[in-house]
Amino acid sequence: MKYNLSEISDLIRDRRTVTPEYYSDRLVHREQVERILNNAIWAPNHGSTQPWTFKVFLKDGRHQLSDFLCELYQKKTAREDFLETKFNKLKNRPKMAGAVIAVSLKRDPKSTILELEEIEAVACAIQNMYLTCTAWGLGSFWSTPKLIYTPEMNEFLGLGEDDKCLALFYIGYPKEGYEWPKGHRKPIEYFTEWVEE
Numbered sequence: 001m002k003y004n005l006s007e008i009s010d011l012i013r014d015r016r017t018v019t020p021e022y023y024s025d026r027l028v029h030r031e032q033v034e035r036i037l038n039n040a041i042w043a044p045n046h047g048s049t050q051p052w053t054f055k056v057f058l059k060d061g062r063h064q065l066s067d068f069l070c071e072l073y074q075k076k077t078a079r080e081d082f083l084e085t086k087f088n089k090l091k092n093r094p095k096m097a098g099a100v101i102a103v104s105l106k107r108d109p110k111s112t113i114l115e116l117e118e119i120e121a122v123a124c125a126i127q128n129m130y131l132t133c134t135a136w137g138l139g140s141f142w143s144t145p146k147l148i149y150t151p152e153m154n155e156f157l158g159l160g161e162d163d164k165c166l167a168l169f170y171i172g173y174p175k176e177g178y179e180w181p182k183g184h185r186k187p188i189e190y191f192t193e194w195v196e197e
């Protein structure tokens with residue numbers, strides 16, 4: 001065995017979504033984010049297009065994201081559909097997090113690789129980020145409010161029209177005494193068909 005499979009399996013199973021409501025105000029450092037991104041980019045990607053781009057909101061930069069999400073939600077939401085709880089999450093979560101990383105698909109317009117495959121590659125990068133955070137004891141959360149799929153979001157992030165924001169990835173140290181959640185999955189028999197002859 002090349003690596004400790006038991007430890008890697010534990011890490012994969014222990015990866016959990018932890019939302020910013022459970023983060024403490026302990027700082028997440030730029031060097032940690034760099035380490036997380038340096039693992040993200042080792043995700044598999046067809047044709048070696050490396051189709052990801054990251055925008056990191058750290059320290060006061062988190063307020064820019066919060067302000068933008070609030071404005072956009074107000075702009076895009078009809079009065080009768082406006083939800084205070086939703087608005088407050090968009091406003092407060094970036095500030096509760098140690099860092100927020102907008103993870104996007106960066107499309108080369110001349111790419112011969114299917115967009116679907118490039119989205120899959122970015123999703124693999126996000127899983128690498130999740131696992132790195134878990135190893136560190138950092139909570140993390142892949143968030144996809146519908147606003148991230150708008151042209152306004154692309155403009156805010158400096159993306160082109162063929163690019164797509166796929167995640168707001170929140171990171172933070174859990175509060176003192178936080179009980180790391182246990183996950184549940186059905187056994188593989190539910191999903192697997194074997195063909196052996």
Ligand SMILES: Cc1cc2nc3c(=O)[nH]c(=O)nc-3n(C[C@H](O)[C@H](O)[C@H](O)COP(=O)(O)O)c2cc1C
Nearest residue numbers: 015016017018019141142143144145181182183184
């Ligand atoms: C593509 C994708 C988008 C997601 N978007 C959201 C989201 O917008 N809000 C949310 O609460 N969780 C979101 N999640 C996280 C899932 O809710 C979470 O992974 C699921 O509940 C299983 O929990 P676990 O991650 O702890 O195993 C997303 C997950 C994926 C893969």
